[in-house]
Amino acid sequence: MGVGGNFWELLKPYSRNEGFDFLRNKRVAIDLSFWIVQHNNAIKTHVKKPHLRLTFFRTINLFSKFGAFPVFVVDGTPSPLKSQARIARFFRSSGIESTSLPVAEEGVSAGRNSTFSRCVQECVELAKLLGIPVLKAKGEAEALCAQLNSEGHVDACITPDSDAFLFGAKCIIKSFSPNSKEPFECYNMSDIEAGLGLKRKHLIAISLLVGNDHDLSGVQGIGIDSALRFVQAFGEDDILNRLHEIGKGNAFQVPIDIKAEENMDIDGNSPNTKQTHCSFCGHPGNKRDHMKFSCEFCVADDNEGCLKKPEGFKCDCNSCCMNRKHKEQKKMENWHTKICDKIAKEPNFPKDEIIDMYLCNDNGYFSANDGPQISWERPNMDLLVDFLNFHQNWDPSYIRRIMFPMMSTIFLREMATTPTDSLLFGQFEFASLKRVKTRYGYQFYVVKWKRAMGNIASKTPANKSGMQEDVIELDVDETVDLLDDCDFPQICEEDGCSFLLTDENMDLVGAAYPEEVKRFRQEQELKDVKRKKNPTSISQENEKSSTSPNSKGVQLNITEFFPTTKSKHNPKHGEESSSNKNDNQDSGGSKPKRKSSSPNIPKSVRRRLLFD
Structure with a gap:
């Protein structure tokens, strides 16, 4: 999609692999249609409504794990040229040769069927329940993403459409590398200008020569290398005028000239x-x-x-x-004469409507003076639970568990700006910092959250392997996409109290709870000093604590957070097996869980004890 002729390969040498914190506190516009298409193509197995499932996971991860502020952009009514190009692409992919393709009328979309439109509408409803702003474009979504980027409303665009640069984008994130310390493949217009000497109108000229989403053929016999070499001979203000002169068959003079002397x-x-x-x-x-x-x-x-x-x-x-x-x-x-002859033979070249569309800066339903209304709000948990329970058949406790990292991020941001005594989820309060975790080369604080209503001691036996999972630093190498892998809050028991553990950005925690961070660092410094003075005694003490059958730092799974009893709402045996099957399927991106110490109690009941 976008500019033809392997345009991304031309820009590949000027890409950057940005780090894990590249999007921290940055606003990013997302082409929602691209995500929906990508989700449907990526999931091979049967998953109920994959567009909703992965949009949900990716939004939470962008917001909590990467610290970004996402803005979704949806397509509007495609132009007649785009509709005609979709019809031509359909005939080409189907192997049907037709000399006279049907002409799409103005305002009629040739590629947006009712099924796809319904998927978009469901994702829009999900985004609004999550508190994420959604904007609708007049035409192409990447055009509005580029305009938001060029006008400074967002800091980057997430789209694979290379013609976003033609619409004026400054920074494009094309793809994500799973489990990498530099997960973002990023392209900046400044790097392209410095490396190739190309500006926005140069790129528009290249797209007219090699083809684009609105004119698939371009000029016959001109590839990406020839187009690049041709447009580099002109300045940005002159290139489009030159193409008009050549298209009209006017005399052409090679810009490379050697003085007579x-x-x-x-x-x-x-x-x-x-x-x-x-x-x-x-x-x-x-x-x-x-x-x-x-x-x-x-x-x-x-x-x-x-x-x-x-x-x-x-x-x-x-x-x-x-x-x-x-x-x-x-x-x-x-060589230039041959290129000009090919251009002159092309009828109606260049098309002014394509140039005007790329140079247009009015792609959204807002005025230039007021700008778009972009604001991030708190998720509507009650309606969100009902929505996902209806569309995904997820248990309410499972939904709240997935939402916990996003809610904790919002809570810490609010505490950093306007400290209040409010509780997370209305039930949990900040307890302390447990340790520092290293993941993908970046450090996080592991924050302990406890229930404000009081803690109930768990009678679950300690980990028989003798390994304390709460001191393991994660630097995993599993082949899971960073955006699609959901981080579930872990559960830990210490001194007879149960806590939820989340990974939080160190700067965010420091801004929300500076005194706690200061105290934690002082404790760590004291431990380091003691370790240097008595390395032998400390190692022996660690061995004893690790081999002790009643170790207090054991990390428990979600089903062992509270002691449970038989609920009067227990499902029947058939329903229980079905519920377990759905839970295993929905949490496919999470790590394998240990077997519960109470196998007779359904998993859905145990989750409700914690998150309901």
Whole structure:
């Protein structure tokens, strides 16, 4: 999608692989249609409504894990040219040859069927329940994303459509690398200008020559390399006017020009009249004279003659340099003439409606003075639970568990700006910092949250393996997409109290709870000092605590957070197996869980004890 002719391969050398915190506190516009198409293509197994499932996971991860402020943009009514191009692409992919394709009427979308439109509408409803702003474009979504980026409303765009640069985008995130310390493949317009010397109108000219989403064919016989070489010969303000002149068949002059005085050598000879050169040494002069005495260009010890020229020798005299320059100019003129002939043969080239569409800066339903209304709100948890329960058949406790990292991020941001005594989820309060975790090369604070209503001691036995999972640093190598892998809050029991554990940005926690961070660092410094003074005793103490059957730092799974009893709402045996099957399917991106210590109690009931 976007500019044809492997346009992304042309820009690939100027891409950047940005780090894990690249989007921290940045606003990013997302082409929602691209996500929906990508989700449906990526999931091979049967998943109920994959567009909702992965939009939900990705939005939470962008917001909590990467610290971004996403803005969704949806397509509006496509232009007649875009609809015509979709019809042509359909005929081409189907192998149907047709000399007369049907012409799409204005305002009629040729590629947006009712099923896809319904998927978009469901994702829009989900985004609004999550508190994420959604904007509708007048035409293409990438056009509005680019306008928001160029006007400074957002800091980057997430889209694979390369024509976003033609609409004016400054920074595009094309793809994500799973489990990488530099997950974002990012393209900046400033890097493209510095590397290729191309600006926005240059890129528009290239798209007109090689084809784009609105004109698939472009100019016959011109590829991406020829188009690049051609447009680089002109300035940004001149390139589109030149294309209009060539398209009309007007006379064309090659921009590469050599001044008349530079075409003459020292003796006043034309570059077409080359000086006589010695066939033995290759320098100017007569061979007979060079056999007796060496010329001024050759240095021979015996002074008996010139040196034989090596293989591939090229003379550097003024006459030879001017002759070579003249040949290169002639070759360039012939090449440009061929390109211009191909352009002149193309009917109705260039299309002004395509140029005007790319240069248009009115792609959204808002005025230039007021700007778009972009604001992020708190998720509507009650309606969100009902929505996902209806469309995904997820248990309410499972939904609240997935939402916990996003809600904790919102809570910490609010505490950093306007400290209040409110509770997370209305039930949990900040307890303390447990440790520092390293993940994908970046550090996070592991925050402990406890229920404000009081904690209930768990009677679950300690981990029999003797390993304390709360001190393991994660730097996983599993092949899971960072956006699609959901981070579930872990559960830990210490001193008879149960806590939820989340990974939080260190700067965000420091802004929300500076005193807690200061106290945590002081404790860590004291531990480091003691470790340096008595390394032997501390290692022995760690061995005892790890082998103790009643270790207090054991990390428990979600089903062991509270002691549970048989609920009167227990489902029947058949319903229980079905519920377990759905839960396993929905949490496919999470890590395998241990078996519950109470196998007779359904998993859905145990979750409700914590999150209902």
